[in-house]
Amino acid sequence: MARNYSPVFTEATPSEPVPSVRFSELGLSEGMQATLEAIGYTEPTPIQSATLPVALAGRDVIGQAQTGSGKTAAFAIPVLERLDGSRSEVQALVLCPTRELAAQVEAEFERLAKGSGFGVLTVVGGDPIHRQMEGLKRKPAVVVGTPGRILDHLQRKTLTLRSIRFAVLDEADRMLDMGFAPDVERILQQTPRERQTMLFSATVPGWIHRLVERHMRDPQTISVSGQAELVDTVSQWCIECSWADKVEALSLLLDSPRVTCGLIFTATKRNADMLHTVLLGRGYDVTVLHGDLSQHDRDLALKKFRDSKVRFLIATDVAARGIDIDDISHVINYDVPGSPEDYIHRVGRTARAGRDGVALTLITPIEILKIRDIEKHTRRAIERHTLEDLQQLAGTVSAVVG
Numbered sequence: 567m568a569r570n571y572s573p574v575f576t577e578a579t580p581s582e583p584v585p586s587v588r589f590s591e592l593g594l595s596e597g598m599q600a601t602l603e604a605i606g607y608t609e610p611t612p613i614q615s616a617t618l619p620v621a622l623a624g625r626d627v628i629g630q631a632q633t634g635s636g637k638t639a640a641f642a643i644p645v646l647e648r649l650d651g652s653r654s655e656v657q658a659l660v661l662c663p664t665r666e667l668a669a670q671v672e673a674e675f676e677r678l679a680k681g682s683g684f685g686v687l688t689v690v691g692g693d694p695i696h697r698q699m700e701g702l703k704r705k706p707a708v709v710v711g712t713p714g715r716i717l718d719h720l721q722r723k724t725l726t727l728r729s730i731r732f733a734v735l736d737e738a739d740r741m742l743d744m745g746f747a748p749d750v751e752r753i754l755q756q757t758p759r760e761r762q763t764m765l766f767s768a769t770v771p772g773w774i775h776r777l778v779e780r781h782m783r784d785p786q787t788i789s790v791s792g793q794a795e796l797v798d799t800v801s802q803w804c805i806e807c808s809w810a811d812k813v814e815a816l817s818l819l820l821d822s823p824r825v826t827c828g829l830i831f832t833a834t835k836r837n838a839d840m841l842h843t844v845l846l847g848r849g850y851d852v853t854v855l856h857g858d859l860s861q862h863d864r865d866l867a868l869k870k871f872r873d874s875k876v877r878f879l880i881a882t883d884v885a886a887r888g889i890d891i892d893d894i895s896h897v898i899n900y901d902v903p904g905s906p907e908d909y910i911h912r913v914g915r916t917a918r919a920g921r922d923g924v925a926l927t928l929i930t931p932i933e934i935l936k937i938r939d940i941e942k943h944t945r946r947a948i949e950r951h952t953l954e955d956l957q958q959l960a961g962t963v964s965a966v967v968g
């Protein structure tokens with residue numbers, strides 16, 4: 567039977583105002599208010615304004631929000647406020663699609679949990695399992711993890727979810743993309759039904775509808791921007807060239823001194839590796855991040871980029887998902903993103919925290935349709951240039967790239 571899910575997923579229109587609240591109006595504990603002040607969160611972000619009152623009241627929440635919107639605190643604050651200090655057991659489980667995102671979620675939890683006495687542990691693949699087992703024995707109140715490793719611990723009986731009161735699914739659509747859907751279901755089935763569940767996802771594909779039906783209770787949908795939106799401070803350009811000329815066009819862009827911190831996206835891991843080799847050969851200061859690298863290499867690549875030890879980072883969509891770096895000056899789509907949503911995700915890595923940013927997309931002539939699709943979806947024009955424009959402007963290329 568076809569179901570009408572629209573009441574569950576009512577999308578806010580972009581013009582719909584987000585009711586704004588102050589942290590002081592939310593009935594937060596004194597400890598939490600002091601922590602927020604200490605870390606400089608003076609007012610809630612839109613997703614926090616909309617989510618906190620609902621989640622603090624104990625209701626299930628579906629949040630449509632991107633990394634960078636402050637969504638982690640939108641679920642971490644209610645979880646931390648509602649944990650029971652008298653219990654020495656795992657009370658909250660946060661599932662994340664990638665190790666990078668899990669690390670960021672853990673960091674935000676730890677920042678917000680300071681002084682509360684609640685322990686937070688990250689349990690992800692790639693890290694030594696025995697150390698995680700030791701950590702789990704200490705019964706941290708919050709466990710953040712990737713589905714595969716969480717299941718591993720459940721099978722080894724080094725983790726039980728019987729005491730879970732809060733379950734958070736972060737970036738649920740990416741968990742689906744990465745093939746974690748069955749794992750997520752198996753994990754949720756092992757948690758008590760009377761838990762509070764919060765699900766965050768940029769898109770809501772069919773699996774998520776079904777997941778909501780099966781595992782959530784009367785959730786409130788919160789969509790602060792209807793769908794992901796591009797911020798006004800990002801300039802967008804596309805450069806048309808043949809497939810064979812792409813590296814040449816990219817080199818011209820990277821030669822601009824304005825590209826101080828450039829994130830370059832490829833469609834596949836293979837393209838990422840290929841481009842990495844080619845750019846290194848051309849003498850560029852570049853590293854690469856994708857899912858086939860070891861955890862150590864991924865951490866290292868991200869750290870070098872974050873610490874400005876390397877100027878360019880090549881990444882695939884999934885690997886770049888959790889990148890939370892405020893000063894990326896340029897996002898360059900070496901390969902056109904697979905969908906307008908992916909474009910928005912990628913471009914959302916630049917122009918953060920009120921800064922300016924530039925998004926550059928290399929396209930072959932037949933890909934112009936994809937650009938039109940993105941323009942339609944985002945309701946923003948992308949300025950068109952050609953390789954010849956770039957070559958002519960080679961000396962003054964900075965004028966082209968922002």
Ligand code: AMP
Nearest residue numbers: 607609610611633634635636637638639
């Ligand atoms: P997130 O979307 O959770 O990855 O958060 C993006 C960034 O915003 C992180 O660096 C957070 O520390 C920061 N952030 C979250 N909430 C606030 C707030 N209310 N005020 C200022 N910064 C915030």
